[in-house]
Amino acid sequence: MSRKLIELDHIFKSYDGQMILDDLNLYFNENKFLTLLGPSGCGKTTTLRLIGGFETPDKGRILFEGKDITNLAPNERPVNTVFQKYALFQHMTIAENIAFGLKIKKKSDQYIKDKIKYALNLVGLNGYENRMPHSLSGGQQQRIAIARAIVNEPKVLLLDEPLGALDLKLRQDMQYELIRLKNELGITFIYVTHDQEEALTMSDTIVVMNQGYVQQIGSPEDIYNEPENAFVANFIGESNIIDGIMICDKCVEILGVKFECVDSGFGTNNPVDVVIRPEDVQLVEPGEGMLDGEVTSLIFKGVHYELDVMANGYEWLVHTTRMVPVGTKVGIHIKPFDIQIMNKPQFSDEEALTTDE
Amino acid sequence: MNKPHLATPYVVWIIGFTVLPLLFVLYYGLTDASGNFTLANIAAIADPIHLKALWLSLLLAFIATTVCLIIAYPLAMIMRKLNLSKGSFIVMLLILPMWMNHLLKTLAWQLLLSNNGIFNTIFVALGMEPVQMLNTSGAIVLGMIYDFLPFMILPIFNALTRIDKDVIDAARDLGANSLTVFRRIILPLSMPGIISGITMVFVPSMTSFVISDILGGGKILLIGNVIEQEFNKTFNWHLGSGISIILMIFVIASMSLMSRRGDKEGGAALW
Known part of the structure; x- marks a missing residue:
């Protein structure tokens, strides 16, 4: 056409x-x-x-x-x-x-x-x-x-x-x-x-x-x-970009925990960047998710709340429509489909922008 | 923030040094020695010597203004194209002579143009006849151009630099070639600068008497010289004022003509 x-x-x-x-x-x-x-x-x-x-x-x-x-x-x-x-x-x-x-x-x-x-x-x-x-x-x-x-x-x-x-x-x-x-x-x-x-x-x-x-x-x-690198993931919308290791096809280790994902072809035991959009992070009862953490900040944004959740040494950015007070213990659950794997940046232009926020 | 009383010194100044003298000129111009009303001082412009001086003033001012415009516009265009540091260097070069005393510059030209001045010395050394340059109309025009050229360049340069580069790109984008861009965009948008430049060169050229005195050697009378002589030499303040009124009418007429044109072009004049 x-x-x-x-x-x-x-x-x-x-x-x-x-x-x-x-x-x-x-x-x-x-x-x-x-x-x-x-x-x-x-x-x-x-x-x-x-x-x-x-x-x-x-x-x-x-x-x-x-x-x-x-x-x-x-x-x-x-x-x-x-x-x-x-x-x-x-x-x-x-x-x-x-x-x-x-x-x-x-x-x-x-x-x-x-x-x-x-x-x-x-x-x-x-x-x-x-x-x-x-x-x-x-x-x-x-x-x-x-x-x-x-x-x-x-x-x-x-x-x-x-x-x-x-x-x-x-x-x-x-x-x-x-x-x-x-x-x-x-x-x-x-x-x-x-x-x-x-x-x-x-x-x-x-x-x-x-x-x-x-x-x-x-x-x-x-x-x-499906951003292809950390720059795109970071520039288009907000995201959690976390260091991960691709254990094998459809299996990635993030923050010491193994997650099921849908990507393949990234080799075995290979360091990768993992992108998880804040709206794809689901908060569940402590112990019921893949990770446990604690809410460290809460901001009302109109359509949703923006939370920071500290879990396994990483501060997760989470968007949710539910009000969760600071200090609440929560579990984090992520669906395999919502985990996006990217190769580590090879050049400076592929890296996420650092801003003075 | 509206504090009209802060303008008091300005009002006093204007009344004392502009309005009152103008009223004196009007009074003297319209009366005779015994204080009776008369139009004779104004009618004196019809005297062939005065008419000739007025005509010559208009002619020389016109030539000086035209030459200034012809030199200034292309120069301002070139300055606009230069990068910022080079452009401001040239602007500084132009402004520098403006800080020098006007009289001093004219006296310098008198030396340069005199019969045994530097130009004639060179001519003679080259085996040519010396040329009478001083005490001619040409010398007066040269002096006017030299003195008033920056007043033509700066407003035009100002107007040109205020034209957004995007506007010129937009005209080219819509199919205009360089000539069309100049004719339809650059020229009309720089018109306010041209108009204030013309006004700032024409008016002082027309009323000048120092330049014609020094470079004309008192042999060429401009209307300014006539007025000066009536006040300072013959002490006929009535006649001097009468001719001043005529000159003022010409100045006001040319300025209002220019400012009307400026308004039509939709830009603020710079004076």
Whole structure:
């Protein structure tokens, strides 16, 4: 069904001697909502700017529908970009902003007029033609920026953290808006964000990046449920990452206790990282679980409580809807399916981010 | 935080040194020696010598402003492209001469341009005829350009650096080539800077009398020189004030023309 639309072929890029992208190979399929996700400085924005034509790679090729576009200027590429800070032309009306690309393409006045009407309708801002950009709110300005890009009928819309400057509620509304737009337009969206929740909500495919390397490519479910390394597990959602030893296939030893799991192919007596999501840690009566521990902290988070449970020398992060007071003795039970085994990081970019929490 | 009384010293200053002198100029300009109302001092602008001086002032100010703009805009564009440390170094180079005394700089040019100054010495050494440079309109324009160029560069540079790089990228992204980006984006967005630059060069050039005095050798009369002479040499304050009023009308007219244009471009002028 879908075919390769954009291909990044052995891309190298560095600024001032600092390597940003190191032999990046990536392709994007047609009609997908693709997200480049990673912490700041991971190379995701550079990747987007390479596709947009604002940067040229030091080495490597960029292919669009099989054609080499590496050296084409931004105005010669069949893609359009939505910038983080809207980048509207403040000296032009909304209609003039939207018409900018069409006038350059020498479209007829009637065509331009119809397109402006269509685009404003699509982003829900009918009747804003003669307003000036500064009289609009941030969310409205970003909708205009999207309208200005899509009237040119690009095959790919590049979005560089477009919701980053908006407040939380508006950001959530715009997420649904973007999914709707993508479905109505039937074009490919390539979206850059550092917000894992945003990525999980909107994407068909997520590309997780760190330190210029791709860590994992997959659907939101894959990325969340089966992270390939400690970086991905830690960056997407919260998790317990524990040192373990793979005793044999489907059997892993964590904190001195043997657990049944569903993974195989990690060798025998091999050190591994074990990921267990906090919502997958089940609290049972002491003695009835695999480990016994004691609740050391309790925080109410709205939907759930966040607990720390000290058991066998490890402080487990646990999400539960049950209120368990600090000091309570509990047992910990984990289903085999909820244990995810990963190889130990071989490179620094695969390690979990350490934050100053 | 609204404390209007804190503005008192400013109000006193403005009344004492701006409003009152202006009222004096108005009074003297509209009266004769015996204190009777007359328009003769203002009508005196029709005198061919005065008309010629006014015309020359406008012409030289126009030339100086145009040359400043032609030099300043490309320079500001280049400065914008440089990285921050190099850019601010050049800005410093531009600001440095602004700290030097205006009179001193003009006197330096007088020495350089004089008949046995450095340029003519070089010309003679190369076997050429010496050139009369001092005491010409050209020397006056040169002095104006040298003195007022930073006032053109800085507001334009300011306006250019305030243009978000994303906005230019967005225009290119929408299909604009370099020429279109300049014409449709950079030029209109830098218009407030151009306008304040023009105002800041044109107005002092038009009213200058020191530059024309020193580099024109008193042989070329600008309207500023006419006014200065009426006050300081012939002591006819009434005539001097009358012509001052005419000059003021020109200044106010050009400034309001410029600021209206500036408002239309939707940017704050810098003066």
